Amino acid sequence: MKINGYQTVKSLEEAYNLLNENKQNAIVAGGAWMRLSSKVIETAIDLSGLELDQIVETKDTFEIGAMATLRQVEKQEGLKELYNGVLSKALSKIMGVPIRNVATIGGSIIGKYSFSDVLTPLVVMNVELEFYKKGIISLEDFLVSKDRSKDILVKVVIKKEEAKAYFHKMQKTGLDFAVVNVAISKKADTFKIAVGARPSLVKFALEAMAFVNGAKEVTEEVILKTADIAGKELKFGTNSKASEEYRRNIAMAYIKRGLREVIK
Template sequence: MKVNGLFKPKTLDEAYHKLTEHSKNVVMAGGAWLRLSNRTVEEAIDLSVLPLSYVKDRGDVVEIGSMTTLHEIETDDTIKSLYGGILSQAVSQIMGIGLRNVVTIGGNVVARHGFSDVITPLLTMRAKLHFYKRGTISLEAFLDIRGKTTDVLEKIIIPKRKAAGYFKKVTKTALDFAIINVSVTCDEEGFSVAVGSRPSVGQLAYEAMGLLNQAKDVDEKHIDLAAFKAADLLKFSDNHRGSQAYREELTAVYVKRGLLAVKTCFNQRGGHDD
């Protein structure tokens, strides 16, 4: 990638206006991957100069600044305690510490890469995104928007719930992108199940969740059926990391394991009591 200029905004407002000023202006998050693109960038908007690197406990929610690096997230105690620490776990399996010191959660989320190991757990943590202009929207809603993001992501908001979580990344080798990643959580609103790297981006398994959340008392039969539904109804396809058929099988296995794990864990905590 060729970068013609670097813009250091003083405020989010400046960053936003610079972004919308020219179609070849881009927000630069971690900036690790510019090299891999062939595009020419007119001005790269350097968000690193804004105070967007933080994890803040607001009582009912936790806010993560968009420029927080993956390694900061991995080592943050507040995040370790959210939803069984699945976000910390997921992040700790991405490449090496060095790269995790550079790339940011905002960059990862906005890029919406199919293989993202961040989006899948965030979906099951009921995460919301706060953009400078658009305001707060759910992560699901953001994933449905097509085309380039012409807004500046300020922070990610995760509700603080009594919850249990499970995350599994299936890879051929520890450092590879996932064949699939699976995230399952349980909080007082019920179960959430998401599967990513299908190879397209993480998605909630609504039918599976509906089935579980409508059941009075979730037993193994519900879990089996939910796992089957997740594998059956989410869309999977082939790439060189795995076939559609294998992805479906892995999904069925790991959604089940995830549900069993979070159910036990959530029950042990006495459901609504932590």
Template sequence: MITFGDYLLPKSLDEAYSAFISKRSARLIGGGCFLRMGNRKIGLAIDLSQTGIEYINELEEEVEIGGMTSLRDFETSQILKNNFGNIIEDSVKHIIGVQLRNIATIGATVYSRYGFSDPITALLALDADIYLYKGGRISLEEYLKEKDYRKDILEKVIIKKNIQRADFQTIRNSAVDYAILSVGVSRVNGKYRISIGARPRAAILAYEAMEYISNVEVNEDTATKAGELVSEEIHFGTNNRGTCEYRKEISKILVKRALLEVQR
């Protein structure tokens, strides 16, 4: 069970941030799905639902997704589909069920850098940036490399509209289980980005494979070779969903599939 000492419903991010840094025991509440798992006592719960960061805005060169946007809105947005195809939908449709996706938020998901996160794998492939209320704009790639957590609010995720094609592949033991591995691939001006998530640690880019595949014609042979490069350069681990060796093997297949899908 989760219990709150105090509960605050701020009307702005400024009010939320001031309260957040004023108390060590303060905790932001997005959808609350993860926080409510297990027993937890939160001194000050700061509910972000009234801070005005629930939106998906299409600008001239990028799309902005507010931190309180639900995974379901993220999944079904026509703006995101028109600009990026099915990669966004494919990265969230396996998460439990519509009820949970109606509640869980993209801001909490990205900020928390969960190793199993499917949307992070997709967003990393799409070269997304994040905007932190205090820390400003940084690339997701850099944010994922940071060792410490900043005490900040994830205000929005920003995706540039220059993506030509993108794809998401994953393998799970059952439809709604956590992923054993996830792969995101995108193409911008002939350059490919390959992200590998649920390794089981947080998603990272496969730089050597990206360099290789961006300089050759993509076909069955080169996509196979890129998959092999990924399996060698990425550090995989073992957990109760899959072994390091298994992840290494399936990475070859998922990368090849995603590359062939993206080059079509």
């Protein structure tokens, strides 16, 4: 990563204009992974003067400023109980405290990292993203959107819901990225099942979700069948971490375990 200039901005408008002034201008969030990239940044835009690191709890939501660190989110009271604390738990498995003190929630979402342990739990919750110009977009839509225009993520809004959730990350050591991660939520009788690090970007197991959501009662038989469908419908791949077959097997194992857990 080469950085030619650095600008701390005073307003979102200034940041937005600067961002779109030059193709090679970019926002630096935490910058935790920047060193891994070989990109050239003409002007690095620093948003840290804009107080985007606040987390506000309202009656119906948690509004998380995009510059809040992963560690702030992990430790936020209230969020630790939402969806039985699935987000805190997922964040606590990422790398180690010093990284989570730097990496931001916004940077983790906007990069659409395929290995992300942030996106997988978030996507089974009810989450909206607030951009400076584009306004509000649901996380689900954002993940599939092909829109490449540059904008600034301002807030991540998580709706408070009575729901249970499960997250598991299969990793080889405490510093490892996910080999596969699985998140499941159950709100009333509706299940969401998402699998990330397949090794590509997190995806819902839509057919499996349709099956389990259509079942009258979630029996052990239904659970096995749901995992089976998910294993068949989702695409997995091979890389140096694991083979396609292994990823499928462990995703299915953890989908089963997750379903058993959320129906408890």
